[in-house]
Amino acid sequence: MVHTRTARWRRLAVIGVTAAVALSLSACAQSQRGAGGSGNVGGTMVFGVAGAxxxxxxxxxxxxxxxxxxxxxxxxxxxxxxxxxxxxxxxxxxxxxxxxxxxxxxxxxxxxxxxxxxxxxxxxxxxxxxxxxxxxxxxxxxxxxxxxxxxxxxxxxxxxxxxxxxxxxxxxxxxxxxxxxxxxxxxxxxxxxxxxxxxxxxxxxxxxxxxxxxxxxxxxxxxxxxxxxHPTGTGPFKFGGFDKANGTITLVRNDDYWGQKAKLDKVIFKIIPDENARKQELRSGTIDGYDYPSPADYKSLKDDGFNVAVRPAFNILYLGINQKNNPALRDLRVRQAIAYALDRDSLVRNKLPEGATVATQFMPKAVAGYADDVQQYPHDVNKAKQLLAEAGASNLTLQFYYPTEVTRPYMPNPQEIATVLAESLKEAGINVQLVPRPWNGGYKDDVQKAGKQDLHLLGWTGDYNDAGNFVGTFFGREKAEFGFNDPSLFAEIAAADGTVDPAQHAAAYQQVSRDLMSRYLPAIPISNSPPAFVVNKKIHGLVPSPLTDERWGPVSKD
Known part of the structure; x- marks a missing residue:
């Protein structure tokens, strides 16, 4: 028998139902037909992706x-x-x-x-x-x-x-x-x-x-x-090569697979960093689908006969604060001023997909450990200026890093998001220098390894329904990304993680969430956003996952 802590997973079961009905009725019927064992066998699917x-x-x-x-x-x-x-x-x-x-x-x-x-x-x-x-x-x-x-x-x-x-x-x-x-x-x-x-x-x-x-x-x-x-696993597809010159990763069907064999002969992931270019290739028929369409394009894509599959929002976007390089950022009042300065409501309303919400803490509501009574930071420019003055940081200048050549589930357009947030900070008197860096060509190493930035955009799609997968991943130990070392916070998270009883486990993480937003504020939660993928009518059986954990074995192509 499979042993799980059932109570802690029940809340996310609703997310699964939401995912299953995310497509239009006709798209659902097609997905069910593909996933249910019928549909064509053979063919090649080409799917546009944002990065290498x-x-x-x-x-x-x-x-x-x-x-x-x-x-x-x-x-x-x-x-x-x-x-x-x-x-x-x-x-x-x-x-x-x-x-x-x-x-x-x-x-x-x-x-x-x-x-x-x-x-x-x-x-x-x-x-x-x-x-x-x-x-x-x-x-x-x-x-x-x-x-x-x-x-x-x-x-x-x-x-x-x-x-x-x-x-x-x-x-x-x-x-x-x-x-x-x-x-x-x-x-x-x-x-x-x-x-x-x-x-x-x-x-x-x-x-x-x-x-x-x-x-x-x-x-x-x-x-x-x-x-x-030479990656060598047991899955339904085998490695067929990575052509860096053409930006394509090829997978071929594993005919010796132990379970239900894949229907497609090949899957090709084509790297197309620009979202508009991905859209153009879908419309021209050179790809069969792509990940992370712009929310502004959902309606036109649907009107043109494409299936837009919206995943449930099980993620978090945050504005990271690195306390290592600028002493002013070690002052809680300065970090709180940054939080008050951000107009997150406007960002969510104008730049993120329908269904996105302003995040109040570092996990989505579906997670056991979410607290309804954390300290709030509504947009308040005067409050931000007051806190900066109290901290002696009214002339603050910050290096704000953001990624290029990538679209993430929680971050559909990094440049637009960074620009909006930077404008909010400037209104509060904070001088911001935007620093764009390629996602896999320097950004992650600069931010997560070297800690070169003062501020940065990052986020997380949950891997499973446990608060530790969010706040523990972010703040459970010392990291170059945030540039602080606080044994009391690390110990509090470790104690919550080690609490066996499900109710007490959730309660312990609720207190972690309260303390993160009031006592520590190592970053600013921005939003929870429902990402999507889009495919043409020939593709069946690709089921949207709240974890972005889509599997391609059941997928077929007319």
Missing amino acids: PKNFDPIFNDDGESFRPIRQMYETLVTYKPGTADLAPGLAKSWESTPDGKTWTFHLQQGVKFHDGTPFNAAAVCFNFDRWFNMKGAAAQSQMIYYGDVFEGFAHNEGDTTGQPLYKSCEAKDDGTAVINLNKYKGALPAAFGLTSLSISSPDALKKYDADKVTQSGDSFEYSSYATE
């Missing part, structure tokens, strides 16, 4: 552009039912834990093979978990963002990692049974076992292609040939 993947080794990734192809090639022990965040069997057909949550037993699917023909079994599961735990080198560890957030530390921490490891050991009791032992309870589990970063790779391929080799030169990283040329 970093690489194809799941453990060294933390962004949606990389995860989109990775999810089709790899699988996790636990997964999610299509269109929902409800847990479902993956490579494990069932699982259970001891009452203290320290030991997890996974009963594995049988007859599964990796793309290189080697068997998937409990030994392969343990090889992957041991690989992550024993990863060597500060460069490699620094790229394992999700592993660090969930498992907190390595066998030997290097670089900036300082936490005590959650992981203890893995035992292959037999080919079909893997037992994972932990040092303490973790509120993120079992849901975090479904993280794309924790996908299971072929041990033979990992060893053959020297997968653990990660080198750093300045702010740039280089990865092994496993990560760039």
Whole structure:
């Protein structure tokens, strides 16, 4: 039997229902026909995406552009039912834990093979978990963002990692049974076992292609040939190549797949950074769909016969504040002044899709841990100026970084959003210097690794329904992105994460939310926004996910 904490997932079940009805009635009928096992077999789907993947080794990734192809090639022990965040069997057909949550037993699917023909079994599961735990080198560890957030530390921490490891050991009791032992309870589990970063790779391929080799030169990283040329999972599609010159990633059907085989012969992800260019290619027929259409285009796309699938809003956009470089930003009054200065209502009303809302805290309402009574920061220019004067920071000048060559689910047009927020800050007397940087060509390293900015735009789409996946990911440990080290906040989040009882767990995170908005304010929550994708009428079976966790195996093309 699959063991989950049912009460903590019930709130998100509604999100799954919303996702299932997000398309028009005709589009729903087509999606159901495609997903239900009928529809054509064969053909190639070309899908426009906003940016290039970093690489194809799941453990060294933390962004949606990389995860989109990775999810089709790899699988996790636990997964999610299509269109929902409800847990479902993956490579494990069932699982259970001891009452203290320290030991997890996974009963594995049988007859599964990796793309290189080697068997998937409990030994392969343990090889992957041991690989992550024993990863060597500060460069490699620094790229394992999700592993660090969930498992907190390595066998030997290097670089900036300082936490005590959650992981203890893995035992292959037999080919079909893997037992994972932990040092303490973790509120993120079992849901975090479904993280794309924790996908299971072929041990033979990992060893053959020297997968653990990660080198750093300045702010740039280089990865092994496993990560760039030979990704090897168990999924319904196999790697067919990344043509960087043409900006295309090709996946081909895995005819030896253990489950329901993919219908398409190929899926091609075509990198088209400009949203208008993606729209033009869809209209001309050179692509079959694309991700993150501009909200302003929803109506015209629908009127022209395209299916716009709106995902439920299970994300957060925030204005990050880095306290390292400018001493004024270490003053809570200055950070509060920034919050009061921002006209978030106008931004949401004029620049974000219908259904977007102003965020009051660092998680969406569906998450157990959301608090209804956090401190509010309504748009108030005079209040902002007053706080700046009290802090002696009336002549504040800030470097505001924003990404280019990307569209994120929570951030449909980074340049427009940054421009609107910068104008709000200028009205309060804050001098703003906007600094655009390519998403995978400097922005993430500048912001998350080097901490060069004063302000920045980032956000998060939830991976599962737990508050720790939001506030724990953002503020659970010291990060260059925010430039502060506050053991009291880290301890408060860790205590909430370690609270076993579901009601007490949620209550503890509610208090974390209150304290973040009143005592700490390390960033400013901006909005929760429902992202979409659009496809032509030939495409069936692509179900919108609140986690942006769409799977392409059931997709067919007329």
